[in-house]
């Protein structure tokens with residue numbers, strides 16, 4: 001969709017402020033053209049001596065009144081258009097944010113966070129300015145006034161009008177040329193501001209790493225270079241705009257010189273009155289404001305167009321995850337994975353190959369394997385963060401027997417609680433962070449799940465206990481504490497499938513044992529609850545009903561702990577190695 005079409009749609013749905021603005025504009029145009037004509041009559045009347053005393057005062061009074069009216073109309077006109085423009089900006093920002101939240105990880109893989117942040121701020125702001133002030137206010141307004149005023153000059157005397165129009169084609173050419181350059185400059189400026197945003201976002205997130213690597217100065221220098229580039233592009237746009245204003249001045253000066261020269265001849269020949277010549281030059285003079293405005297608009301409009309060109313592909317990008325399913329996740333659901341194959345977009349090799357497995361309700365599945373084997377990828381597919389290229393995931397329970405995409409995303413998200421290796425904590429209290437899974441939960445319920453996740457004692461030692469603020473501004477928790485808070489959050493949810501994605505990697509083996517005991521106890525109170533545990537540490541999965549070993553995206557071994565030890569393959573050797581390591585740690 002082009003910027004113009006998008007604006008037309010917006011104007012149609014917000015016709016009230018635009019109608020008010022159009023009405024005010026018509027009044028401004030009428031009054032603006034009436035004044036010079038009236039001044040001409042007054043001058044002719046005074047020269048001829050026919051307009052004196054109270055009649056003259058009355059005429060001058062009307063002129064003052066018209067001036068005040070124009071002032072008030074201009075204020076009202078701008079306010080009406082600004083109000084509509086802000087609405088458009090707000091609408092676009094919300095639309096963009098809502099669209100982004102519907103996209104899956106495959107979309108974000110191709111987009112940088114800083115770039116998306118720039119789109120939601122800088123670029124939407126540029127479209128808002130173009131739409132509100134530029135396109136509809138100043139552009140329509142100034143173009144209308146320019147046309148009306150030019151017609152009025154021709155109306156006073158056609159010979160004079162046509163002669164004064166001579167310099168205008170040069171002006172139009174300059175306008176055209178400048179608009180192209182301004183567009184390119186804004187395009188580059190918006191792009192460079194995005195890179196700047198990305199740099200700030202990454203730099204602030206990694207400031208400790210940068211310090212540790214001694215790269216802070218280098219990073220600041222890179223920022224300076226990016227900032228310089230962005231400023232240079234904006235300055236280039238301003239330079240071209242600066243070239244426009246003198247062009248307006250020169251055009252109008254040339255038109256006035258022609259008008260006065262030819263007008264003088266016509267007055268001398270008595271073919272034109274002094275009043276008419278006064279009206280004519282006033283019309284020319286009045287052109288200066290709308291013509292300057294057209295220049296400012298040009299820049300805002302080109303900036304808006306450049307921003308829209310960047311926003312449009314993101315707004316219209318197809319959703320990488322379709323929520324077309326209609327079925328709810330059945331109670332006591334069984335998951336069956338059948339011959340699943342998957343490769344990440346743009347990745348050369350397969351991340352998963354020919355995976356088949358079962359997760360009966362109430363069971364625990366352990367997934368182990370070397371780093372990069374595909375353990376997290378398997379969970380991502382179960383969560384429908386990505387769609388498999390081949391194979392399917394079936395869900396059955398009660399009367400429901402369907403594939404994963406046939407479930408509503410809402411019921412899938414509610415039915416599965418995922419704890420990643422590096423969970424995200426929001427800027428809120430610990431209690432609020434845990435309660436995100438079930439906002440109506442009582443403090444006693446929050447504390448109960450915190451105990452199950454073996455984090456209750458840690459929380460109690462914090463300055464304000466459960467009310468301690470964490471996240472960006474608050475207390476920094478250790479990696480293991482964050483993982484346990486996230487496990488507590490998952491346990492509080494009513495999810496029937498828990499997915500622990502290396503979620504115990506940062507806790508010591510003693511705490512791990514405690515949490516696993518609590519998870520086993522949970523199965524007594526919630527027998528339908530199934531758990532998948534991804535782990536490098538085999539001690540985390542040894543009690544699982546079934547264990548699969550993934551290597552290079554394939555299942556190479558599977559069975560119970562005892563069966564896998566007896567098989568004497570990768571699992572058995574890994575177990576011996578980890579046991580030896582644990583005993584050495586204990587000795588130390």
Ligand SMILES: Nc1ncnc2c1ncn2[C@@H]1O[C@H](COP(=O)(O)OP(=O)(O)OP(=O)(O)O)[C@@H](O)[C@H]1O
Nearest residue numbers: 109344347351370371372373374375376377378502
């Ligand atoms: N978003 C992604 N885009 C492209 N490739 C990816 C992506 N995520 C993972 N991979 C690749 O897919 C393969 C499997 O990764 P995955 O994260 O599932 O392994 P893992 O067994 O969980 O590893 P680890 O134990 O180190 O967490 C790896 O080769 C990895 O590089």
